[in-house]
Amino acid sequence: HIQGTRWNKNVITYSIGRYTRDLPRSTVNSLIESAFSIWARASSLTFVRSNTRKADIMVEFVTYEHGDLYPFDGARGTLAHAFGPGPGVGGDTHFDDDEHWTMGGTGFNLLVVAAHEFGHALGLKHSRNPESLMYPNYKPSPSANLLSREDIANINALY
């Protein structure tokens, strides 16, 4: 993916486009807000929801071919992807709506996947530490405080 280095501002806007039908919209809104607040609490960053398409980070639930060079693959496999910081598509975060999105239990935990993707949208790469949120593989039961010391150090090294 286009890996920008970092946003050159501390207030970052996001908007939510197409939703999933797996969860109520209000639930998706609060899970997305919680995923951003995980990074906000660990850094000097602030996230503000806007309803314009001019937001820095556009969040969408899409399937297969959806207008960028990275079509999704149906159920399982790739769960989501995010572009690194930058103008236009930069920061945009897409969730594969052929996955079953949940708040826990069966399916994939939207909070955990969103927090990981937003790490990429902020400029973070993967970590080799299995305790880290930025570890490449999805784990159904992440550690309680999603971010590891390494994640916190990495976001503060960048901003």
Ligand SMILES: COc1ccc(S(=O)(=O)[C@H](CC(=O)O)C(F)F)cc1
């Ligand atoms: C813990 O959060 C995630 C883990 C793994 C994924 S993924 O399996 O969709 C991954 C994409 C990614 O690392 O963001 C794969 F390369 F497609 C997404 C979120």
Ligand SMILES: [Zn+2]
């Ligand atoms: Zn995409």
Ligand SMILES: [Zn+2]
């Ligand atoms: Zn990743």
